[in-house]
Amino acid sequence: MISWHAIAVATLVATTSALLAGEIPADARRSGYSFMGADTRAMQDDDTSNPGMLFVLDGEALWSKKAGGADKACADCHGDARSSMKGVAARYPTFDKTLGRPVTLDQRINLCRADHQQASPLPYESHDILALSAFVAHQSRGVAITAGDDPQLKPFVEQGRSLFVQREGQLNLACTNCHDDNFDKHLAGSPITQGQPTGYPLYRLEWQTLGSLERRLRSCMAGVRAQAYDYGAPELVALELYLMSRARGMPLETPAVRP
């Protein structure tokens, strides 16, 4: 009896203050890694058992492979990725002056293909785009996230934030309901994390493959029975940007492993 009423009052207070406070303070931010079991952590920690590393190796080969009408490889413009790509993924999505909007790392790779290689775009979630973005982001492993710092991105970060707190779908739930208000609890058996985007693209055991942050966001939307945005849609890019800015200061883990 008493416990239920205590819960009811606590829930009310907790929800109200969380909605006003919104953000998780920097020293309380936790990667999805810290919510995983020992086996999954061990799989991520050891490069020889981390299945994401196979994609990184494929990406490394693609980096130096000539492609498109220009017959140029990424390496022909950018040289050794270990130095030229270090820290890059930690800044993405970034503002593209020509387009006047933020672009994701995947979109940047395809812009390079179109503009500098005269090559066709790699489809979202295809093996090659995941391999290339995993290879590029891997060069930032351990680098602190700074995405969203550019003042030109401000309205897009704001757009992402409002999408994050917008209830949607037949179940009428917002990202914030789970990832700000209920992390450390369980949805059926699964631990709910803070939804920090620190490891993408990452190997998800449930998917049995590498997947992008956009794929993850689309599955959370499908989970609340909302119409997921298409890959590359401005709303998904804004959400991705907001999530990265919300994770400011956290180190990148690519390629992470998640259950």
Added chain:
Amino acid sequence: MARSIAHMATLIAAGLAVIACAKAEGLAPYKIVGDGIPESLTGAPGDAARGRTLVATRTTTCLLCHSGPFPEVRFQGDLAPDLAGTGNRWTMSQLRLRLVDASRFNPATMMPSYYRADGLVRVGRNFTGKPILSAAEIEDIVAFLATLRD
């Protein structure tokens, strides 16, 4: 004390004897009296055994958030109160309103409104215009929850 505060909150949230009807097409009309819906949405009593099966079924979504006396369900949620003893705490009228529209009890609740099809954002193509549960399913679940007594 705690009880009376919660009770007052409930009354404020529900409004004193607010009367409302389901607007969206295809939904059975219902009447809110005090903090509940006293009359069955179908006009007939629900079937508690069917209600139990529904609550335990993953697609009904209850056990994503709640836990309860369902030893056969391996994965249950812990972000909402345990359903054990629900029948001691709430009347059927209150349970019916909670399922139809839990936001009447707590405007910031996470619990979805199971009998509502309007005022929602970006509902997936396969779900538009439909409530999460049918009137008959709500009645079965209400009948079952009322049997959960410690």
